[in-house]
Amino acid sequence: MRYISTRGQAPALGFEDTMLTGLARDGGLYVPETVPTLSADEIAALAGRPYEEVAVRVMAPFVADTFDEATLAGLVRDAYAGFGHAARAPLVQLGPNHHLLELFHGPTLAFKDFAMQLIGRMFEHVLTRRGDKVTIVGATSGDTGSAAIEAFAGLDAVDVFILYPHGRVSEVQRRQMTTPEAANVHALALTGHFDDCQARVKDMFNDFAFRDRVGLAGVNSINFARVLAQVVYYFTAATALGAPHRTVDFCVPTGNFGDIFAGHIAKRMGLPIGRLIVATNQNDILHRALTSGDYRVGEVAPSISPSMDIQVSSNFERALHLAYDGDGAAVAQLMDELKAGGFAISQGALQALRETYQSGRASEDETSAAIRRTLETTGELLCPHSAVGVKVAEEAMGEAPMVTLATAHPAKFPDAVEAATGIRPPLPARMEDLMDRRERITRVENDLAAVEALIDEKRAGARAA
Numbered sequence: 001m002r003y004i005s006t007r008g009q010a011p012a013l014g015f016e017d018t019m020l021t022g023l024a025r026d027g028g029l030y031v032p033e034t035v036p037t038l039s040a041d042e043i044a045a046l047a048g049r050p051y052e053e054v055a056v057r058v059m060a061p062f063v064a065d066t067f068d069e070a071t072l073a074g075l076v077r078d079a080y081a082g083f084g085h086a087a088r089a090p091l092v093q094l095g096p097n098h099h100l101l102e103l104f105h106g107p108t109l110a111f112k113d114f115a116m117q118l119i120g121r122m123f124e125h126v127l128t129r130r131g132d133k134v135t136i137v138g139a140t141s142g143d144t145g146s147a148a149i150e151a152f153a154g155l156d157a158v159d160v161f162i163l164y165p166h167g168r169v170s171e172v173q174r175r176q177m178t179t180p181e182a183a184n185v186h187a188l189a190l191t192g193h194f195d196d197c198q199a200r201v202k203d204m205f206n207d208f209a210f211r212d213r214v215g216l217a218g219v220n221s222i223n224f225a226r227v228l229a230q231v232v233y234y235f236t237a238a239t240a241l242g243a244p245h246r247t248v249d250f251c252v253p254t255g256n257f258g259d260i261f262a263g264h265i266a267k268r269m270g271l272p273i274g275r276l277i278v279a280t281n282q283n284d285i286l287h288r289a290l291t292s293g294d295y296r297v298g299e300v301a302p303s304i305s306p307s308m309d310i311q312v313s314s315n316f317e318r319a320l321h322l323a324y325d326g327d328g329a330a331v332a333q334l335m336d337e338l339k340a341g342g343f344a345i346s347q348g349a350l351q352a353l354r355e356t357y358q359s360g361r362a363s364e365d366e367t368s369a370a371i372r373r374t375l376e377t378t379g380e381l382l383c384p385h386s387a388v389g390v391k392v393a394e395e396a397m398g399e400a401p402m403v404t405l406a407t408a409h410p411a412k413f414p415d416a417v418e419a420a421t422g423i424r425p426p427l428p429a430r431m432e433d434l435m436d437r438r439e440r441i442t443r444v445e446n447d448l449a450a451v452e453a454l455i456d457e458k459r460a461g462a463r464a465a
């Protein structure tokens, strides 16, 4: 399996180097050159199987040059052993044809744990074999960062630096990042919003001198390994609802477009997904782009679903690469235009996108109302991101069963949930002292040189200790 850059100018790589490389050297994102398919019989055989078994069946063809099946199975088993639900990603019925896929039973209470718990182990395995060490940099609007810090804390072969937007994540998210004591993990509070954090991370990858000197690696969905691990739950959910004999729709709370792009990969593998519905909050650039064909960046407006407060949606580049039939030069041109504020999607590419994606948005009031309504009608307490998904899904219901992804636990966003319902969701017992733990807060300006200097300083400090 070879992976190629969406911009067509970087060398093709195998899985191992794709995972360790992060951003392609031409600024693009790695995607599989061809997507392996599963036959209808192979998909049918996944129904009712344990999550770990489905994970191995789905991922093995993508990673075969790096992990044999037995090794992959071991990593997968260990990755999900700490999840708080035997099904790992249980389905809960919300209505006659509407199901919620609960993706928040991992250690940091968000869907990011599905990928991060696994790639933490993949990195450790590969780096130990190579005798190598890397510096991971990541950008977070709250959940990627906490999941990465949990997954990589204490590993000898990695230093981790996570940029989060100062004052724009929930207190639980911030404390999950700032209270771990392991010396190799660092949360840096950047003055700005998530797009600034993500832009500085990409700048660091594009600063080849810095990149090569510190051995830069990424764990955002820049890294295709992240997306791959998220493909699995589309299979467990759809087969539980009758696939491959029935088509299933998915509604996905969306920001950086990684989770929904994982659904696109599942569809290309042969899973009969009807519609992939992009659900955005008031930062609705993706909804506007799919509706009008114009992808134009506006101000990031803070919302009660802060993890989706994103305007420059990284993985949309991967969807564009497919929609432009793999034309790297066309994608590179659009990304250049994006630097000046936005771009128009060609008619052909827009049509191709709309064959897979539909979209909707939820305002702040609609999100709160969805939390309240869902509690009253089903007893399920939603986080605000999942509520955005439920609201959009309810408006888009069709003939096929609908699965809305519940991307985080309500206890990560207690203020928004309490404001909507009067109920303040408690943290699980193992985290109940989170609010009493000591925080390490490091501020940094939104400036590439300042961020790189801070990372250099902390790495030097760690080496001296």
Ligand SMILES: Cc1ncc(COP(=O)(O)O)c(C=O)c1O
Pocket: 110, 111, 142, 143, 144, 221, 253, 254, 255, 256, 257, 258, 259, 260, 307, 308, 385, 386, 407, 408
């Ligand atoms: C809770 C939650 N929901 C939804 C999203 C959006 O997912 P994606 O960025 O993959 O579109 C995020 C951020 O990634 C998130 O943390």
Ligand SMILES: N[C@@H](CCOP(=O)(O)O)C(=O)O
Pocket: 139, 140, 141, 142, 143, 144, 145, 219, 220, 221, 222, 255, 256, 258, 307, 308, 314
């Ligand atoms: N919502 C995310 C933003 C980063 O997304 P990623 O999937 O590219 O890591 C977060 O919680 O950090």
